[in-house]
Amino acid sequence: MKLQEQPILIRNMSIHSRFVLPPMATSKSEADGQVSEAIKNYYDEKTKSGQLGLVIIEHSYIDPKGKASPNQMSICNEKDIEPLKALSKLIQNNGSKVVMQINHAGSATTQEITGYDVIGPSATPNPRRGNVPTAMRLEDIQHVKEAFVKAAVRVKTAGFDGVEIHSAHGYLLNQFYSPLSNKREDEYGGDLMGRIKLHLEIIKEIRAAVGDEFPILLRLGASDYLPEGATIEDAVIACKAFEAAGVDVIDISGGFCGYMVPGRDFAGYFSDASEAVKNRVSIPVILTGGIVRKGEAEALLEAGKADMIGVGRAILNNSNWFEQE
Ligand SMILES: Cc1cc2nc3c(=O)[nH]c(=O)nc-3n(C[C@H](O)[C@H](O)[C@H](O)COP(=O)(O)O)c2cc1C
DSSP, X not given: OOGGGSOEEETTEEESOSEEEOOOOOOOSOTTSOOOHHHHHHHHHHHTTXXXXXEXXXXXXXXXXXXXXXXXXXXXXXXXXXXXXXXXXXXXXXXXXXXXXXXXXXXXXXXXXXXXXOEESSSSOOTTTOOOOEEOOXXXXXXXXXXXXXXXXXXXXXXXXXXXXXXXTTSHHHHHHOTTTOOOXXXXXXXXXXXXXXXXXXXXXXXXXXXXXXXXXXXXXXXXXXXXXXXXXXXXXXXXXXXHHTOOEEEEEEXXXXXXXXXXXXXXXXXXXXXXXXXXXXXXXEEXXXXXXXXXXXXXXXXXXXXXXXXXXXXXXXXXXXXXX
């Protein structure tokens, strides 16, 4: 059996293949963020091959202030739970485990989208967008922490197999992690351990709230691939701390560079980061980015670059992707 078809165990969750559908925003939710028929049809079509071991549902906002875009999925209300149950069930019935990604946009949004003042770790320009958020007070940090925990509990109640914390692509937790956006002088800034203090508190509080059996994944924008930005060395130290705090899977992507790195167009363009992290943690690591052929996934697994492989745009463009030779 090829490595990519071999099962993997995460806590009590047995995943039958190493192929992952990474989170990809569909912008198909209802205006209030609830699951629509279009979303259910989309995920049904993408997962009915039964070949995906794990499906990570697109980022959903944990708080109205953290909404990133119109028609984004919501996980900030109790009323979101019931419609989500149908979504988790349909993907499980197609043979995959399903995890939902939870997110707060921080400074990567606008007042037009949220209806609120835009917040971030520090009142410094967002490195990608240039806008200057209002620096979060300690009570804002506390509120965000509670919102992450409540959202994770809703994900569990909605029947998902796990939850993924989003700390990549320049959103709020990435803004805390990266020295480009975190200029705080209190305990939530400064050195790396200060910049991941909020992550560690969220992880521990989610673990306490969801219990020992429920997998927690964390998507990390490991490196910004930018001068003065977060580095792969930071990611290795951070991921060891995330593992110790209760994370079960590290999902590697980019930071303020987004989900691609300019000038890198090879399969697995974040494999320098995923390999460095995999060598230092004992939990599985997912690598996504630029993988378009099954053989490329196999080669990256064989080379020890990661334990699971995400295939995003290739499956987005071709729901029959697994039928290739
Ligand atoms: C349309 C689109 C929406 C995306 N939405 C998300 C998202 O909600 N959360 C996330 O972590 N990454 C998101 N991504 C990044 C993908 O998960 C993935 O990392 C990226 O597409 C690179 O992998 P690929 O080369 O296999 O497509 C999105 C990417 C695309 C193209």
